[in-house]
Every structure is written in structure tokens, then in C-alpha cells.
Amino acid sequence: MKAAVLVFPGSNREGDVAQAIELVTGRRPNMIWHGDGDFEKTDLIVVPGGFSYGDYLRCGAMAAQSPVMAEVKRRAAQGVPVLGICNGFQIVTEAGLLPGTLMRNSHLKFVCADVHLKVETSQSLFTNRYQAGQVIKVPVAHAEGNYFADAETLKRLEDRGQIAFRYCAPDGTVDGSGNPNGSINNIAGIFNETKTVMGLMPHPENATEPMFGGTDGKALFEGLVESLS
């Protein structure tokens, strides 16, 4: 699998996701500078976490207008898989590749903590190494992860199976107790209609080694390798 990781001014988790990809593929992904609208052909595009452009406008809003994102939109339309993590989720949402928006956390503070996620489906490039209903533990680290979509959009996402992960209790109960930011319907991650674009707030790339946060996030990258190699 050939992967590309975008780098914006202010990105800061690009190294973490590059490390996770290297761990499962044995090769370093290409790091693509935000001004580069013409990068090499690739099997997967990752939009990483961070504070692109300082997040001084609405999170992700400026990055969504960059030359590289114009190219990402073109390739996504051709079916090239795109994974947006945290600030990357905000960016792909702002770019219109995914519906809805990420608002300020309901408690108004930055939160860095392990959370439990319920895998909603194994029927995707991103989740095929998980079982539907499986509970995994990965961290979050954000101040604006409160997913919101209007009722109609939400219904469409739910009806078409476009929810990838939901925040849950350690035993898998989805009752809001495990929701770190107030996201509607406890949504932690979603797909586009073709399930070739996924955005999520949690950081699977920070859960790939036993001593450093556990390994529950590793299967996401292994699943991608299996599908895209």
C-alpha cells in the first residue's frame, strides 16, 4: 500500500500516523506539503491531526481551501480512499467530502483521554479487520470534536450504515456515558456514501503498540493494507 500523509502549517500528528503506517507496511508514507497540488499517485490519502493554520478560523476551514485539498477532492471523486483523523476529520468535513460538522466540545475544554468505541460495521476498507459490535480502546485529543448533523443528514447516515464508530462504555453500551465531547448519536467516525472516505475524531495511530497506549488501533491500518495492497 502506498500512502500519502498531508502536511499543513500547524499539522502535528502527521508523524504519529506516518509511524503507524510504517509499522504495518514497513515503508514510510510520502509526506505531502499543503502547497503541492500535484503529488504522486497513491493508494491512500491521510489527512492528519493537528492545528492546521492554527485553527484560528473554524477548525479545518482554511486547510480545506488549500491547493492540496483541491487535488484530494478530485482523487476522492475517482475513488481514492481518504482517511481524516481529528483535525483531518474537520478538514475533510469542511471540504465537503463528509457531511456534518465538528463543534466545540460540549464541556468547552480540550480533552485528551482513552475512550471506548463500538465498531458499527466491518463492511469497509477501514474497518474490515474489526467485528461489527467490537469494542476498542483508543485515545482522543481535541477541543472541537462534537459531531453535529441536521436531522435529515443524520437519518441518511444512520439508514445507509455510514456510521463507522460510536463512543461507548467499556462494556459496549452506547448510552452517552462514554461520549467525551457531546457528539450527536455518540458518533465518533463516519463514512461517505461509498465508504471510501472516513473521518474520525479518535486517534487509532496512537494505539498501535502495547507499551504506548495498546494495540486496538492497529487493525484499522492493517485492514487498509489488506484492502489496498
Add this chain to the structure above:
Amino acid sequence: MSKSAMSAAPVKLPNEPAITPQIVAEHGLAPDEYQRVLSIMGRTPTMVELGIFSAMWSEHCSYKSSKVWLKKLPTSAPWVIQGPGENAGVIDIGDGQAAIFKMESHNHPSYIEPYQGAATGVGGILRDVFTMGARPVANLNALRFGDPKHPKTRHLVSGVVAGIGGYGNCMGIPTVGGETNFHAAYNGNILVNAMTVGIAATDKIFYAAAAGVGNPMVYVGSKTGRDGIHGATMSSTEFNEDSESKRPTVQVGDPFVEKLLLEACLELMATDAIIAIQDMGAAGLTSSSFEMAAKGGLGLEMALDKVPMREDGMNPYELMLSESQERMLMVLKPGREEQARKIFEKWELDFAVIGHLTDTERMVLSWHGDIVGDIPIPPLVTEAPMYERPWTLTPLPPVLDAAKVPAPKDYKASLLTLMGSPDLASKAWIWHQYDHLIMGNTAIRPQDGDAALVRVPGGHKGLAMTSDCTPRYVQAHPETGGRQAVAEAWRNITATGALPLAVTDNMNFGNPTKPEIMGQFAGAIMGMVEACTVLDFPVVSGNVSLYNETEGRPILPTPTIGAVGVIDDIAKAVGSRLTKAGLALVLLGETKGWLGQSLYLRELHGREEGAPPPVDLAVERRNGDFVRGEILGGCIVACHDLSDGGLLVGVAEMCLAGGTGVTMKLPAGTAAPHAFLYGEDQGRYLAATDDGEALMAAASASGIPAVLLGYAGGQVLVVEGLLSLPLAELRAVHEAWLPTYMNSAA
């Protein structure tokens, strides 16, 4: 510019006031200090020159009250690459890698404007570390707030924590550890001490000493604005009721720009274009340019009109004294300006050649072609005031007889009181606001061990790091307190299995012109000197913050010790989590039941009395070396040093961290159970092991006092005959205090 240009008398700028005694006093210069200025200059200084002397000779920049004492600290060891005097200390951690670290205070600004004060404190210490060529890998912070009941405390906690998080999170550097205390002595003067640890290659370390006559001086980073003018002078005086009107002297941080500056500097450092580099911190362009020229034994000509400016109408005085953030000064190799400019332009940062080095040893400042300042550099440094201020040592208070301290009527209630008290309650509300996981190298997270543990990128080594001080001990007896702060830092690193290597000290004290305050400083240093010497734990960097007083009331003397250690194989490190039933819990080190200055005495009986627990450094070292050996040998699988609150609090913390209960009993014949359980005797560890007998035998063979207390298991903490406390109840109390406090109305 030729040499003749500099001999011209500086021109007076339009509207420049005449220098009066009042203006001198407003610049914080004592009359005799001003006489010294006149004799160095041979004439009345211009305003910008006066401002430069004021900043350079402020307590903050000159260390004039503390220097004679700081010189006594041990600063060398075979693994020390750079001791105090540079932007940060540097130690060799093997494999061609160096750890670069320092702790620095931002106390006064954080009290005046907590968010920006704390944020720029983090920004400043990060720059100190990456200026030297290191990529920062971890942040820590030591915070001291006033009484929780004080009307400002909640606002200060909220702002400081948000500021630290706001800056560090955006920079993408994990904030992995620290400490937070509350005491009424900090009501009007909180402490915000921030520490950064970075990693560099030992052959790619950058220093401040300028070299090469004619070489360009380059300014990079943010534009200069009017913020923070005279911050260094402000932080060198006591607070009074007018201090809050000084809010405009607090700088405003922009972590996004600092992130760009970090990446741009590291990119340029990967080339060989830089000769010297220095960040603009306290006293901004003044101190950075003087330090670079003075260290290189050179002179400097700077055209201040070339400095990138944020607003119109700025003058040389403001440009030299602004503390605008996210700026760096560099000396480049000749002809490398364009290479450097390209990198900074890629990162959308300002880049300007503002001057060049000369052989005159003078700093000559020009403004649109006119000379506005001309100061000889060596006397400004060598003739800076240095005071051996009168000092009176604090006498050792009488030792408190533990037998005269009442035992609790209800042990369970007493433990819950302690675990829910402000100093011991969980600080999760704080550290969950800090990204402590970014970079993917955090092996021991906050609350899971005595020190934070971070993998060194690209290998199997780990760096353990901690920050420690017990101000109530220092207040009671500064020598003991100084010794204890160093010993506890050493112990915390040891408890992970890492070898403690070096220290950065952040000395926070009151007004040094008062002999009893200077005596606290002197006493703390004496204790630190002893401890650093016996424990082979040199001081490689540090910072002094004096005048921490409001309306004449000083803070508790707080010599915060930041420390770093290394473990060659991170897989062998341990935390303090008790995760498995059946583990034996062994107490290592001698327990006499020292209740003087204990939290038990303060929280249960409202008394802050007695001598603090003594620290026997030889015993400390023996016990620690034993514990480290047993961790690396695999016998000890979880470890926790005993400090605030004593043994029972230590056991409770291990239970909560790992989610496993303990059933233990007191040694036969324990005369005063409350002294045994809550005494704060030093040099002790709690160790969990699969083989209690083997650990007891090994301890006995090494002459270490040891008690097999009991075994892990279940979900209850039981001390036979005294208490039985379900972990759920303990956790609820431990975790509730801080969020409840922060969420309640003032």
C-alpha cells in the same frame, strides 16, 4: 559601518525625555546602580540605553542577588555536555543522542493574566530548548496556587491550565507530568514553572556565542509589537495592588507561529548555515543580542529600523525592550542568507538581516541612519551589580513527638479526608486538558507512575522525567527542604527503573533584600548542593524568580526541581499501577513515623508544625540503587515512592492507578499505627513483586529495612483491624474534589 561611526554621540530622538531621577527609579535601577551606568558610559545615557541597562541589570536577567549562591551548585559530571549558562542544559544519553532541558518560571505574568502568562511561559521554555537544536519531546509543569477558598484561585487555575494546554497542544508536544499544590501563601502570587525536554544529536547542538566579524545578524519569527515591554523589570519587583494595571506588560502567545518557527529552525539547523542562535525571551532583543555578542567577545551593529514591526510608530526603545513572542536571533555564515530566507519564507515567517558582528565589543544601534545607542558590551556584563545580600538561616524547628499527635478516631474517614484534600486529590481534571499522548512515545502517563516516561524516538531508550518540591518542608527548614526536593526527584526517576542523570532548578522565593528570605534561598541551596553531590545529580540549567511577594507577604520558598533520567531498555521500566491479584507489596526503607510537617498533621489537625522529615542522603542512595537494580532485574513489577501523605496514601494511589485492592497488616508491635501509616519518612519505596520472599531476602542481604505488608487482590483496600475501604468509594472521593471545585460557583 566603520569604526568611526560608532564614536559619534547618539542623537536624541524627537520627544525623548530628559533622564531624571524619577525615570531612573521607574527603570528599577538603584541610585548606586545608575552611578555605575554613568561611569561605564562616561555620559548621560539615552532612553534606549537606559532601558537596556535596566533590563540587563534586572534581577531576572542578571541574577544579581542569587549568583553568589548558584555558583555553589555542582554542575559537572562525565555525562554533562553543557551546564548552566546556555539556553538549556545538555546531557549525553548515549547512542550519539543528547537530552536538552530546562525549567523556567512565568509567575508574575500568570497571576496578572493567567491564560497568556502560562501559555507564553510554555512558549518560552520550548524556544529555549529548540534554540539548541533539539526537537522537544515532552513538557512538564509545576503549579502552586493559593487557598482554594480564595476568590481568585478558581479563575487562576482555570486560566493557567487552559493556557498551558492551549500552547503545548497546538505545538504538538505532549505534556506528560508535573505537580499542583494549593497553599494560602500563594494567594497573591501563584507559581507557574514550565519545563521542556528535547532530544538532539550530540554533534548537532547549537549555542549562543557569536563568531565571525562581519557575519550577518538575522531576525526571524514574529514581528515585534509593543507587548511585554519591561516584563523582565516587572518580574523583578514585588506585587502591590496596582500590579493588575500592568496587564499590558504581559506578552501574548501565538503557538501556531511557534510551531512554524520550530519546524523552520530545525530545517535550517539540518544545514550548516547557522553559527549561533538565541531565542528572544525576557528582555527580548536586548538580552539576546547582548548575550550573543558578549559570549563571542565581539561587537554588534544593529539597524533597528530593519526589525519587522507589528505596528507603525514604534521607536528604538520599544523595539529593544519588547517581549513579543516567537522570535529568534541568529548569526549566519556569510552568504547563507538566501538559503535561510527561503526556509523561513516557506514557513511564512518574517526574516530580516538587521545587523552584523564587529570587533569593537560595542553595541551600536542605529535608527534610519542615526546612531541612537552605543554601549560598551564587556562592562555591562562584568560590572553588572552582584550582591551578597545579608542572610539569616531559618533555625531547625523542634522535632514533633509523633506520640503527641492524636490518632484518627476513624481510619477510613482519615484516609478519605487525605485522598480528597486539595494537594492529594486527583489532578485528572488538569492533565486531561493536556495532550499527553501526541508523538506516540508516552509509556508512563500522568498518575500511572512517579515519573513520566517517554520513549526516545528511533530506539528502545526511555527518558524519565519529573518535577518535585515540598514547599512546606522548605519553609520549615530550607536546608532539609532543599535536600528533600532533590532527593524526591531522584527517587521518582529511580522508581521507574531509570538512572537519574541531571537536574534543572527553578528557584521561587520572596524578596531577597529581606535577610530571612535570602536565608531561605541560601539554606535551600546548601541542601541542594549536598543532595546533588551525594546523588551524582548535577544541576545543568535553571532559573531564579525572586520578589514573589504581595503586600509584603512572601510565598513559601519553592525550589522546584525538574529532573531527567534514562533507561536503556524501556521495556524494563515500571509504573506504580497495581494490576494483578497476588502481587506481594513490600515496603522498602526505614519507617519511624515522622509526623512533623506531614499532610496528616495539616489536613486532619490543621497544624503546620515541627521539623520536616530528615533526609539521610547515603541511605537515600543505597535504597534507590537497590530498588533500581530489582526493577531492572525483573523482581519489582510496580513501584511507588513514598512522599506526601505517607505509606497509606501511597498504597491507596497504587490501588487506584491499577484498579486492584490490597489487604495488608501492620508489623507486629507497631506502637503508633497512625504514625506508621501517615508518617512522611524519606528514602522509602513501595514495591510490588511476584515473589515477596525473594525481594525480602534481597533487601536483607543489602541491609535495606523491608516489611512485607500484604498482597494485592479484590476491590477493597484493607488494613487489618483498622480499615476496609472499597476502591469505588476511595476513587469517588479522590477524583471528585478538583472537578467539583472548578465547577462550583465562586
